[in-house]
Amino acid sequence: xxxxxxxxxxxxxxxxxxxxxxxxxxxxxxxxxxxxxxxxxxxxxxxxxxxxxxxxxxxxxxxxxxxxxxxxxxxxxxxxxxxxxxxxxxxxxxxxxxxxxxxxxxxxxxxxxxxxxxxxxxxxxxxxxxxxxxxxxxxxxxxxxxxxxxxxxxxxxxxxxxxxxxxxxxxxxxxxxxxxxxxxxxxxxxxxxxxxxxxxxxxxxxxxxxxxxxxxxxxxxxxxxxxxxxxxxxxxxxxxxxxxxxxxxxxxxxxxxxxxxxxxxxxxxxxxxxxxxxxxxxxxxxxxxxxxxxxxxxxxxxxxxxxxxxxxxxxxxxxxxxxxxxxxxxxxxxxxxxxxxxxxxxxxxxxxxxxxxxxxxxxxxxxxxxxxxxxxxxxxxxxxxxxxxxxxxxxxxxxxxxxxxx
Numbered sequence: 001x002x003x004x005x006x007x008x009x010x011x012x013x014x015x016x017x018x019x020x021x022x023x024x025x026x027x028x029x030x031x032x033x034x035x036x037x038x039x040x041x042x043x044x045x046x047x048x049x050x051x052x053x054x055x056x057x058x059x060x061x062x063x064x065x066x067x068x069x070x071x072x073x074x075x076x077x078x079x080x081x082x083x084x085x086x087x088x089x090x091x092x093x094x095x096x097x098x099x100x101x102x103x104x105x106x107x108x109x110x111x112x113x114x115x116x117x118x119x120x121x122x123x124x125x126x127x128x129x130x131x132x133x134x135x136x137x138x139x140x141x142x143x144x145x146x147x148x149x150x151x152x153x154x155x156x157x158x159x160x161x162x163x164x165x166x167x168x169x170x171x172x173x174x175x176x177x178x179x180x181x182x183x184x185x186x187x188x189x190x191x192x193x194x195x196x197x198x199x200x201x202x203x204x205x206x207x208x209x210x211x212x213x214x215x216x217x218x219x220x221x222x223x224x225x226x227x228x229x230x231x232x233x234x235x236x237x238x239x240x241x242x243x244x245x246x247x248x249x250x251x252x253x254x255x256x257x258x259x260x261x262x263x264x265x266x267x268x269x270x271x272x273x274x275x276x277x278x279x280x281x282x283x284x285x286x287x288x289x290x291x292x293x294x295x296x297x298x299x300x301x302x303x304x305x306x307x308x309x310x311x312x313x314x315x316x317x318x319x320x321x322x323x324x325x326x327x328x329x330x331x332x333x334x335x336x337x338x339x340x341x342x343x344x345x346x347x348x349x350x351x352x353x354x355x356x357x358x359x360x361x362x363x364x365x366x367x368x369x370x371x372x373x374x375x376x377x378x379x380x381x382x383x384x385x386x387x388x389x390x391x392x393x394x395x396x397x398x399x400x401x402x403x404x405x406x
Contacts, residue, residue, distance in 0.1 A: 030086060035080075144202065148205070157259065164264045165264050235253050364386055382396070
């Protein structure tokens, strides 16, 4: 029989109640749990979702993007880890899960602590400062390589170097790159290779576990690289692995292959660049030569125009022009004078007494050649001379009669 007075709760109320129990439980507020990672997934937002399991059970876990700053490795399925954080309830799904604040590879907690302490110490001393980084030379002739003699990293570097530029000299200074003897071995190898005066040094090693690479966190190696007078390229482990030598090196690359590609300049590309510069220089020089020729011709013409012989020629031309003008002016004036003379001559002829004689008039003069034009000038028996159109006539005045005035 149903109890009508029994209170009914919603799912949300129950989930919320259970969440409060988890949140107020001292043991679950911060706890470290060891186990194996499975179903690991990175979200687009940067959160990590995975399952922590052992032989008897499993626990859903999540590490949000804001907590990943302290995670120095890529979390993968099958890893044995220690996850520290809080057990809480995801109310919407009614599931409890581990919210991780820190994840360590099992057994490496002390190493991480040592790593962080040394990193902080060396950083405070300025060993990782960007201002200390040296530039990798563009065209190195000698490249020092520090790695194991039988390492695949060495073969990668040799292969890339021969492909890009067979004339670059590789100087191998072999070293132990794993274990307790590795720090001293690497430091000695660096000292040996520096005696060969390389232009750049590559310190390389392939991937491995955190323990395998931990030797490159040794303070002796870090200080030796910091004091190295030539640029150092670090190519340790994989891209996701980070060691202190990566921080102190002048350049850190993800693989030995990338180190060789960075250090060894591509000869073919170099030749292409040289050809490009050669063509550009040739074009520029040809342009400058043509410009110089044009300037030379211009100066030559200018000098020629200022030469005494050219100036004399120009003066001759000017004189010829002036002479022609003077002649033209003279001719014009002479022609004008001729015209005036002809005109005046015509007038003179028209008004000349001789022309009157031809009309039947005569010109009368006395014995002294004086003109006699009035009756009162004549005397009886006076000898006179009459000039007619075709000669002179001598005569004697027999009578002189004066006409009456009108």
